[in-house]
Amino acid sequence: MHRQGIIELLRRTFDGAAWHGPAVMETLRKVSSDQLGQRVGNSHSLIEIVEHMTAWRRFTIEKLRGNTTFDVNDAANFPRVEPNEESWTITLQQFEDSQIMLLELLEQTNDSLLEQTVEGRNYSFYVLLHGIIHHDVYHLGQIMLLMKGQ
Numbered sequence: 001m002h003r004q005g006i007i008e009l010l011r012r013t014f015d016g017a018a019w020h021g022p023a024v025m026e027t028l029r030k031v032s033s034d035q036l037g038q039r040v041g042n043s044h045s046l047i048e049i050v051e052h053m054t055a056w057r058r059f060t061i062e063k064l065r066g067n068t069t070f071d072v073n074d075a076a077n078f079p080r081v082e083p084n085e086e087s088w089t090i091t092l093q094q095f096e097d098s099q100i101m102l103l104e105l106l107e108q109t110n111d112s113l114l115e116q117t118v119e120g121r122n123y124s125f126y127v128l129l130h131g132i133i134h135h136d137v138y139h140l141g142q143i144m145l146l147m148k149g150q
Helices: 003-015 024-028 046-064 085-108 111-115 125-147
Strands: none
Touching: 003 024, 003 085, 003 111, 003 125, 024 085, 024 125, 046 085, 046 125, 111 125
């Protein structure tokens, strides 16, 4: 698959017309303030999961920019976030901004990038970009369960 196909999958998964069901933003726009801190057992909260999703999108963005030393540290991977309306607005905006930046960077690259190995990893940009899509869908399932109070 070429870069444009990956861009289309990123858009569908994020914004709508996703094959798997509701898209990420369709679901996140329905989150209520009382659901933000929802946990199952000792799981991460809903807002922390979105922060985690954003952290790995930032990783992808930085790698696409050529930042060879960037990595996701423990503090960024699952940060503790106070679950309130203000923090949710910021979290959601940063998540949406990461989608915009990711798509802009992909539009500026060429297909040959997909075959290149991500610096410091043992996989290609093709695998990383598909991984981001899968990662979003995986965590979307968790978020949907948290929203239902499961």
